[in-house]
Amino acid sequence: MRLEQYMASYATAEVCDTNAAILANGDLRILQPVFQIYGQCRAFSGPIVTLKVFEDNVLVRELLETKGEGRVLVIDGGGSMRCALVGGNLGQLAQNMGWAGIVVNGCIRDVDEINSCGIGVRALASHPQKSNKKGIGEKHIPIYVAGSLIQEGEWLYADSDGILISKMELSI
Numbered sequence: 001m002r003l004e005q006y007m008a009s010y011a012t013a014e015v016c017d018t019n020a021a022i023l024a025n026g027d028l029r030i031l032q033p034v035f036q037i038y039g040q041c042r043a044f045s046g047p048i049v050t051l052k053v054f055e056d057n058v059l060v061r062e063l064l065e066t067k068g069e070g071r072v073l074v075i076d077g078g079g080s081m082r083c084a085l086v087g088g089n090l091g092q093l094a095q096n097m098g099w100a101g102i103v104v105n106g107c108i109r110d111v112d113e114i115n116s117c118g119i120g121v122r123a124l125a126s127h128p129q130k131s132n133k134k135g136i137g138e139k140h141i142p143i144y145v146a147g148s149l150i151q152e153g154e155w156l157y158a159d160s161d162g163i164l165i166s167k168m169e170l171s172i
């Protein structure tokens, strides 16, 4: 897939302004503004793949080794500030496998390398320490991140203003 396919043809602010009804009923949610912006793509979107881990990134690699097909990996890392769940190698892998982006409720490292990858990355912060490698965690389960319950298959829309989660693909 070419990078252009991930470029934004929407603005999250406009989506919020024109979708009051689904914002009110919860089909469209706005993540709390806790994320830093990394990666070449400041704006990205796609269907969500969920992962819950804690200070262990074996399953992150396992998922990123599969075809991304324009999806976004959302990792609930429990908000840990003690190690990084994604680094430069995984950022490059995600780009190579066609993922649109990665959102981490936790930390990343190798920020300069990640910033050169042609994907979108959001994380709470950077941390130089690598994570454990035990392989513990759960894939494809509902996760609770930045104030929102997020289900596998929902859609994520990110740009410079923030991150939206939508129950369905938005027609924009």
Ligand SMILES: O=C([O-])CC(=O)C(=O)O
Pocket: 057, 084, 085, 086, 087, 088, 089, 090, 091, 109, 110, 130, 131
């Ligand atoms: O392998 C890790 O733990 C993360 C990392 O540093 C990378 O992706 O380059």
